[in-house]
Amino acid sequence: MSQQGAIANMSWQEFEQFIARLFKALGYINIQLTPDTGDEGKDIELELPIPMGGTMKFLVECKHWQKTSVGRPVVQKLHSAVVTDPTVNGGIIVTSGRFTSGAVEYAGKTGIKLIDGDELYCLARSKEIDLDRKAALAKSDSHDRPEAHTVRQKIRYWKISPGKGGMYWNDFRELGFIAVFWQGVGDLRRFRSWGELEDFICRKKETPGSGWETAKVEYNCDQLWWFGHQMQVGDIVFAYSRKTILGVGRIAGEYEFEKGGDLDFHYRPVEWIELESKSISDLPRALQKKLEQQVTIIDLSEREGRQIMAMYD
Numbered sequence: 001m002s003q004q005g006a007i008a009n010m011s012w013q014e015f016e017q018f019i020a021r022l023f024k025a026l027g028y029i030n031i032q033l034t035p036d037t038g039d040e041g042k043d044i045e046l047e048l049p050i051p052m053g054g055t056m057k058f059l060v061e062c063k064h065w066q067k068t069s070v071g072r073p074v075v076q077k078l079h080s081a082v083v084t085d086p087t088v089n090g091g092i093i094v095t096s097g098r099f100t101s102g103a104v105e106y107a108g109k110t111g112i113k114l115i116d117g118d119e120l121y122c123l124a125r126s127k128e129i130d131l132d133r134k135a136a137l138a139k140s141d142s143h144d145r146p147e148a149h150t151v152r153q154k155i156r157y158w159k160i161s162p163g164k165g166g167m168y169w170n171d172f173r174e175l176g177f178i179a180v181f182w183q184g185v186g187d188l189r190r191f192r193s194w195g196e197l198e199d200f201i202c203r204k205k206e207t208p209g210s211g212w213e214t215a216k217v218e219y220n221c222d223q224l225w226w227f228g229h230q231m232q233v234g235d236i237v238f239a240y241s242r243k244t245i246l247g248v249g250r251i252a253g254e255y256e257f258e259k260g261g262d263l264d265f266h267y268r269p270v271e272w273i274e275l276e277s278k279s280i281s282d283l284p285r286a287l288q289k290k291l292e293q294q295v296t297i298i299d300l301s302e303r304e305g306r307q308i309m310a311m312y313d
Contacts, residue, residue: 007096007120011193015064016043018129019094022120025127029055042081042091056089063095064195068202068217070095072102079110094120156235157305158226159291159298166241173247173275178237179267180227180296182220183211187257188228188266197221223297227266228255230299237270238300238308240291243281245308248274278311 010018020031028046043062047055061078063070074093082091092113093099099107099114107114115123123129160178162168172178184204191197198221204212231237231251239246253269280288287304300308 007117007124010064012062012064012195013193015096015195016062018124019060019062020044020046022124022127022129023060025129026123028058042078057087059085059088059091061091061093063093063097065095065097065198068198069098069100070103071100071218072106074218075103075106075110075112075114079106079112082112096120155302155305156230156232157300157302157308158231158235158237159240159300160237161241161296162239162246166239166246169239169241169246172239172270173272176252176270176272177267178239178249178251178270179265180223181260181263181265182224183263185224185264185266186259188224188255189257191225191228194221194225197225219295223295224266226297226299227268231255231268236305236309238305240280243279243288243292245278245280245311247272247277248309248312274312276312280308282311283307 007015007018016033020033023044023046024031028048031044031046033044034042042059044060045057046060047057049055059078059081061074063074070093078091078093082088090111090113092115093103093107094115096117098116104114106112160180162172162178168179185200188197191200198217201212201215201217201220204210205215205217233251233253235251237249237251239249249270249272251268252271256267256269258265258267280291283291284307287307290298290300290304
């Protein structure tokens with residue numbers, strides 16, 4: 001199998017392990033993979049020794065995308081992570097595909113290093129990185145593997161919007177669940193990786209009359225993958241609408257799916273532990289702006305989750 005084919009057939013987890021091994025071969029040290037979610041724009045943290053002594057720290061974002069080019073928002077997200085951490089010296093984005101012109105332009109202005117598929121294959125060949133999937137998996141279990149995806153906070157925190165203007169909040173509260181509604185996706189358990197879900201959405205997007213022609217691939221993948229695969233029993237969810245936390249719940253059951261008419265119904269049982277509405281006006285401004293994003297689900301850091309929970313003390 002060709003290098004391109006071997007990389008294309010990797011799962012996203014294998015791809016990140018492959019990138020970690022590549023950077024190790026390039027001389028980087030202290031390589032750490034971040035948890036599956038909540039990475040805030042970074043998948044790998046690593047350091048590069050410098051001749052004068054000491055090291056420079058870099059954040060790496062991996063995008064195992066074949067059909068979708070990596071756009072400017074991905075570069076912006078990593079740049080934000082770099083500039084907000086005083087211990088970090090720079091950022092690198094690696095993709096098995098391509099970058100848009102907007103991504104290249106923004107990276108040039110901000111100093112973010114971009115490695116596209118062609119450069120990636122050249123680097124792997126020059127360092128004789130083994131691209132065999134079984135060998136890669138065996139190597140990932142060896143004593144020198146980076147800290148990997150088994151790392152996870154005991155509890156994750158999520159913001160979820162119960163429909164436009166909170167229109168489904170009464171149902172969420174009274175029936176004890178959270179839900180998202182998507183057209184023509186089916187049971188999310190059938191997707192074994194984020195990459196599989198991405199391929200499905202790309203095919204939908206390319207199909208005339210599917211209703212997905214204008215869909216944002218990364219946004220839809222993140223939202224569906226988080227809900228179907230990353231949320232877990234015990235995680236805390238904040239129902240949010242119009243600058244207000246409507247309630248706080250604890251996920252009490254696994255993901256469930258029901259086929260609807262125009263929209264599929266994806267839901268998780270929730271035990272609501274706080275039902276008093278709280279304005280977010282006293283939260284840090286950065287967290288307010290994050291909650292105000294016009295997206296259904298937002299993955300919050302532990303610190304952000306605790307800041308919201310503190311309003312109920």
